Amino acid sequence: MSIIQPPYQSLDPATGEVIAKFKTATDDQVATALATADAAYRSWRDEPLENRLEVVRTVGRLLRERADDLAALAQLEMGKKRNAGNEEAEFSGSIFEFYADQGAKLLADEPIPTFSGGTAVVQRRPVGALLGVMPWNYPFYQIARFAAPNLVVGNTILLKHAESVPQCALAMAEIMRDAGVPDGVYTNLFATFDQVQTMIEDPRVQGVSVTGSERAGATVAAIAGRALKKCVLELGGSDPFIVLDGNSRELARTAWEFRTSNMGQACNSNKRMIVLHELYDEFVSELVSLADQQSDIAPMSSRAAAENLAAQVADAVDKGATLHVGGVLGDAPTAFYTPAVLTGVSPGMRAYTEELFGPVAVVYSVGTDDEAVELANSTVYGLGGAVFSTDTARAEAVARRIDAGMVNVNMPSGQGPDIPFGGVKRSGFGRELGALGIDEFVNKQIYVVAES
DSSP states (O other), rough: OOOOOOOEEEETTTEEEEEEEOOOOHHHHHHHHHHHHHHHHHHTTOOOOOHHHHHHHHHHHHHHHTTHHHHHHHHHHHHOOOOHHHHEEEEEEHHHHHHHHHHHHTTTTTEOTTTTSEEEEEEEOOEEEEEEOOOSTTTTTTHHHHHHHHHHHHHEEEOOOOOOHHHHHHHHHHHHTTTTOOOTTTTEEOOOOOHHHHHSTTEEEEEEEESOEEEEHHHHHHHHHHHEEEEEEEEEOOOOOOOOOSHHHHHHHHHHHHGGGGGOOOOSSOOEEEEEHHHHHHHHHHHHHHHHHHHOOOOSSHHHHHHHHHHHHHHHHHHTTTEEEEOOOOOTTTOOBBEEEEEOOTSHHHHHHHOSSSEEEEEEESHHHHHHHHHTTOSSEEEEEEOOOSHHHHHHHHHHTTOSSSEEEEESSOOOOTTOOOOEETTTTBSSSSSHHHHHTTTEEEEEEEEO
């Protein structure tokens, strides 16, 4: 795959200290994992659905019970605040519980009522072993979105996690074992990029799910395409947060809280705040005040991530943008970067076209609803977006014109295990969570029985 392979290691971004290192898998270990996952599929798919549901339910329970320990690992390896790590673990548990509760209904045969001459239904059948390539920013939640529905379906999983969260990956694998997931049904692999390509190309692997950067998604999708394998891609985003009218200070607080969640390291974060002229000055003023008051600053995931964000902001400032507050890069080797407010961003600046994956609020001023829509859609991304107005009908009229996979009215983001997640354009394709998420890697088999 011609990409430099970083080591699997726990590196505390708050200090820059390497806590632990882990060996990458050998080619023999990958070969064994492929054979074991394929063999396990033959028995897991035939396991009664109620048994699979019970195992998945147990995974959910263990995630909740071990939330404190998981949060500590996330804080150590990628800097997540402890309370946010607890919330992530518990939400991940709710995803497993949702599929345990709803799995039988979601996989029920779907009759084709117009068929005559017998009975015709659509059955949802498993397809085999799947490969998941997961990111570091939500080390438990990302696995839950991929693993929970596919374990219910009867597929088996090979999981390649981000190199920077190996202990989080091992903790999830331990939960799977303790919950009764059979050997080979879920396998964690500290795989190299070349081994990822090997697994995608292997005929026993039936699909791949990737959450990550555009570059990673494009590389994996190209390999999967050559191998005629289905893939689900959840990539970057530059989501608009459109403010048409209302209480500007209250909306600024809502926007700031969402933007700085997980230190701004979320694909569907509100990376572009688009505010009508009459609210703009007060909105920006409130953001600056909030940034000045923020004391509970966590590190970003890595020194490299913080340096890249600092370079994006510096490029904008050098070309005429205004940095109102924050934007201070901590001393090496730490990964601290103070939350910032940036205005005056325009075409030609990196910050206008690139995703800012960190705690920077970029604010734009527009004069009309039409200008807001035009600016919102002037991006290669199409993950999510939000529109705010005291006139719900007005907000809905704007929201319907946003090119994104997820659009919200008068709330930053609709979230829940039953709410599908995914985007369009260069934000990827396919959906996770909810009823749509369980349908991605199934054989929608047409089953017809002739009338006797």
